[in-house]
Amino acid sequence: MKTRYQGYLFILPATILLVLLMVYPMWKTFTYSVTDFKLIGNSSTFVGLQNFKAVMARYDFLNVLKNTLIWVVVTVFFQFALAMIVALFLNVKFRGRAVVQIIALIPWTIPSVVSGNTWKWIFQTDFGLMNALLRQIGLGEFVQPWLSQPKMAFFSVLFAAIWQGYPFLMIMLLSGLKGIPEDQYEAAMIDGASPSQRFRYITVPNIKNIIVIVITLQIIYAWNTFDIIFVLTGGGPGGATEILGLFIYKLGFSAFNFSEAAAVSVLLLAFVIVILMLRNFLTKKETGTIYEKKKITL
Amino acid sequence: MRKKGLRFVMVCMIITIGALGMLMASGAKESVVEAPPVTITVWKGSWWNNQAPVVEAAFNATHRNQVDIQAYPFEGLVEKYVVSIVGNQAADILAVDNNMLPLLINEGLLLPFENVEKSDFSGAIWDAASKDGKLYGIPFRADTSGVFYNKDMFDAAGVAYPKENWTWDDFLDIAIKLTKGNQQYGFGISGSAAAATDFEAEVLPMIWAFGGDIIRDNKMVLDEQGAIKGLQFWVDLANKHKVSPAGAVNYDNKDYIEFFLNGRVAMMMGGSNVIPMLKEKAADIDWDFAPVPGKSKGFGVAYAIPVSCKNPEAAREYIDWFTTPEILSEYTIRMPARATATNNPPWNDPMYVKVMNAAVDSKSPPLNPRWVEIRAMMIREMQKVLTGQTKSVEEAARIMTQQGNTMLGN
Numbered sequence: 230m231k232t233r234y235q236g237y238l239f240i241l242p243a244t245i246l247l248v249l250l251m252v253y254p255m256w257k258t259f260t261y262s263v264t265d266f267k268l269i270g271n272s273s274t275f276v277g278l279q280n281f282k283a284v285m286a287r288y289d290f291l292n293v294l295k296n297t298l299i300w301v302v303v304t305v306f307f308q309f310a311l312a313m314i315v316a317l318f319l320n321v322k323f324r325g326r327a328v329v330q331i332i333a334l335i336p337w338t339i340p341s342v343v344s345g346n347t348w349k350w351i352f353q354t355d356f357g358l359m360n361a362l363l364r365q366i367g368l369g370e371f372v373q374p375w376l377s378q379p380k381m382a383f384f385s386v387l388f389a390a391i392w393q394g395y396p397f398l399m400i401m402l403l404s405g406l407k408g409i410p411e412d413q414y415e416a417a418m419i420d421g422a423s424p425s426q427r428f429r430y431i432t433v434p435n436i437k438n439i440i441v442i443v444i445t446l447q448i449i450y451a452w453n454t455f456d457i458i459f460v461l462t463g464g465g466p467g468g469a470t471e472i473l474g475l476f477i478y479k480l481g482f483s484a485f486n487f488s489e490a491a492a493v494s495v496l497l498l499a500f501v502i503v504i505l506m507l508r509n510f511l512t513k514k515e516t517g518t519i520y521e522k523k524k525i526t527l
Numbered sequence: 528m529r530k531k532g533l534r535f536v537m538v539c540m541i542i543t544i545g546a547l548g549m550l551m552a553s554g555a556k557e558s559v560v561e562a563p564p565v566t567i568t569v570w571k572g573s574w575w576n577n578q579a580p581v582v583e584a585a586f587n588a589t590h591r592n593q594v595d596i597q598a599y600p601f602e603g604l605v606e607k608y609v610v611s612i613v614g615n616q617a618a619d620i621l622a623v624d625n626n627m628l629p630l631l632i633n634e635g636l637l638l639p640f641e642n643v644e645k646s647d648f649s650g651a652i653w654d655a656a657s658k659d660g661k662l663y664g665i666p667f668r669a670d671t672s673g674v675f676y677n678k679d680m681f682d683a684a685g686v687a688y689p690k691e692n693w694t695w696d697d698f699l700d701i702a703i704k705l706t707k708g709n710q711q712y713g714f715g716i717s718g719s720a721a722a723a724t725d726f727e728a729e730v731l732p733m734i735w736a737f738g739g740d741i742i743r744d745n746k747m748v749l750d751e752q753g754a755i756k757g758l759q760f761w762v763d764l765a766n767k768h769k770v771s772p773a774g775a776v777n778y779d780n781k782d783y784i785e786f787f788l789n790g791r792v793a794m795m796m797g798g799s800n801v802i803p804m805l806k807e808k809a810a811d812i813d814w815d816f817a818p819v820p821g822k823s824k825g826f827g828v829a830y831a832i833p834v835s836c837k838n839p840e841a842a843r844e845y846i847d848w849f850t851t852p853e854i855l856s857e858y859t860i861r862m863p864a865r866a867t868a869t870n871n872p873p874w875n876d877p878m879y880v881k882v883m884n885a886a887v888d889s890k891s892p893p894l895n896p897r898w899v900e901i902r903a904m905m906i907r908e909m910q911k912v913l914t915g916q917t918k919s920v921e922e923a924a925r926i927m928t929q930q931g932n933t934m935l936g937n
Contacts, residue, residue, distance in 0.1 A: 288926075288930055289907070349777075353774060353777075353782070354772070354773050354774025354777070355709065355772040355773055355774050355786075355791070356786070356789075356791060357774075374773055374774060376774065376777040377773060377774040377775075377776045377777050377914065378914060379914055379916060382777070459721065460721070462719075462720065462721070462777060463719055463720030463721030463722075464720050464907075465718075465719065465720035465721075465776065465777065465906070465907065465910045466718070466720075466776045466777065466910040466911070466913065466914045466916075467907055467908070467910040467911035467914055467916045467917075468907050468910075468911075469914075469916075479903060481606075482605060482606045482609070483899050483900045483903045484897075484900040484934070485609070485630065485634065485900075
């Protein structure tokens, strides 16, 4: 009993922090979403689901939702694919590997606002670096209005976001790859397994949990993306690059409609919870086994 | 005789005791009134970073109360203000521009000022700070947007400089003559969603020049012919006449300053804040300023006291000090909001005088608390016209009017 009581004491500081920094803001967001919140005097009246209905009736909501879904799927897919390729490459021993690893990490270390501005200068239609380079090497026919045409702008912002986000996944996957015992590969090679078979039957199963975790985190991050889009296009042209993160910001701080902004945030939170539940389901088997094996008790 | 002397002594004693009592009472009263000095905080835009210590030193040396000026980036400033006021964490004084003012006033987040004379304060920003006969901000900056032009490029193309009473047709004619393929443009339109004030500085004067308006009696009037013509003129600069760079839908004033310095655009919009920058960076360019044809967009900044202010009297003391003409003239780094503060250097520089003269006839953007939201919507819809997503300006005007009216609660 004493041991159990002491255990709770150990987790008390973390619990207090969690309640203050996560539970309370989430609770406030939820209460704003179902009330007609007024800034003056912090007053509010319960309105049920009215804010949710109002948000969905907004002229641009469906477009924003569509953009967000494409954004999440494409960024996460390409970030993961690129991260896996680079991680596999960096898992091979070669001279100068440490230097390449540092270079590969650079996009992640640059603040979003700085990288956003850099990409803005690169993608600038008229006198930008990309178009100037294309003209200089004789590929003038490939010159594009990178940020000035809706579809092209979406592609350009996606590219910048993939570039910026892949190193996080890469470093996580690389740490997983380094933990795979070498003898498993040696045994497979003796058995005549091809590189793709080794990847499929040894690499992937060994880092499955890490894959699930990084993809989950990256999906959540992609849903919340704001800064790089804000700097590159501000959501334009014509809302072509506007996703939920920016939409919430505009609702809150252009329209000062905190209740509707909170309603969208709650929808976003609901999606994140679904993703987390999915992650728990996918990793349940392994977690359960460890739990049972070690018989962890408080 | 002895009795008389005794009476004299008693009267003297009574007077002395009375005087002592009064002195003590007044002393006691003074000790109640004399509150301990406080340090008031002021939040302003980041461009005040270098000047803040100078202003602080000047105020602190002459006052019991002290001031601490903190500068923050303009992006996100209004969010910071609102969240801080609601959370009782805001500074005692906030520098609020003409677009933020109606919004904060409407939300009941600012305290009204008593006993302030209109005097020589600039009209546009004074109006933005007023509601229902009450004043919620004391202006310290007044400005307007006009056309900065590269005289060297005009000379090279053999084009006459803008005349004082030029029209938008003259402007277009000049812009066409100064455009050379995709290497040099006559003018640059600001279509970026990230810099809404640059968009309004161009579009509003064009709408007004064609007899249109945006909001009238709390109703959108963008679908009226005057407004449509103004919007069409703006779109045509890029899409029809191609006097503006191809990427204009994503450009703002910051981009055009670079293009201007590199000789890529001959004319760009800007306020008085562009003057010191051009004086420093464009020393090898012969440049000048011309007011926009017709009415320009007036803008400015006022000092406001949030409802969460802990030291409103001390805050008022600082604001009154800073907005005194002599102090304002000496310590402000943007064009002063008082005519009498513009008699001294650098404000009597001919270039500043030109901007000031243009500001006299300027007009304020809609003084409506929903304007910031409506403006964001307008940019999005006009971007759709620029990129061909919406077929015509008429259709965009109809959509904007409909959406704007919803925002206005109509």
